[in-house]
Amino acid sequence: MQISEAGAIVFGGASGLGEATARRLAAEGAKVLIADLAEDRAAQIAREIGAQAVVTDVTDPASVQAAVAQAARLGARGLRISVTCAGVGTPGKLIGRDGPTDLEEFAKVIQVNLIGTINAVRLAAAAMLENDPDAGGERGVAINTSSIAAYDGQIGQVAYAASKGGVASLTLPVARELAEHGVRVVAIAPGLFDTPMLEGLPDDAREALSDVTPFPGRLGDPAEYADLVEHVVTNAMLNGEVIRLDGALRMAPR
């Protein structure tokens, strides 16, 4: 899929991995819409990169539908690229200090990370089906963000790992279903990346995490996530796969 002039939506594009993706897609000539809850930050980034921004809650069908409709009007070729980075990392053990995990807290994480992703991908893909196919028969590409926690969830990541496992698992059936329409679906499962999500951790925890990656022995740079997004968009053979981007990291139990 050619990036230049393509309509693109980045859910969660106001921070971290999504911000780097929005910046990259815009730099490569896409017409980008940043769809995020964080209104001011989204608007500021959009101004910097010549994109648009819209307040969007990925868990809300009407909100995502409005954002997708706006993105579909951006490029002359319709909405071609959807990247879903909106997510929350709320920790929680199965049996915590206060007893068994609170189901409402559990459901909140699933709601944003998993239901939010399927909400975004179902509505973005529906818009992509309206596009004319390009010379290679492609109508669009959707990239979702899983996590290595889908495979090596740590103690305290029950809801997060379950949500990211869902994002990983839906990749193949959705890619299979949309194949006949020329829409690809890929998930990226990042290891540890230097984003505001990790900045929330205490300094010593961040320090401890920064050198656990075998090579390179540092946190990932969000630009490296954007590198992979760019590659997935442009390489039509990548489809139905979950790609770990983790420097060979396998997380320990705690």
Ligand SMILES: NC(=O)c1ccc[n+]([C@@H]2O[C@H](COP(=O)([O-])OP(=O)(O)OC[C@H]3O[C@@H](n4cnc5c(N)ncnc54)[C@H](O)[C@@H]3O)[C@@H](O)[C@H]2O)c1
């Ligand atoms: N940083 C990492 O090491 C890492 C590792 C693996 C997976 N991930 C995943 O990558 C994605 C991006 O993470 P990040 O580190 O860039 O986080 P981040 O906190 O920097 O950015 C997340 C963005 O999502 C937005 N958001 C949250 N809830 C939303 C909602 N309901 N609707 C719309 N937007 C919403 C936030 O406003 C924020 O701008 C997340 O799904 C995260 O789970 C991150």
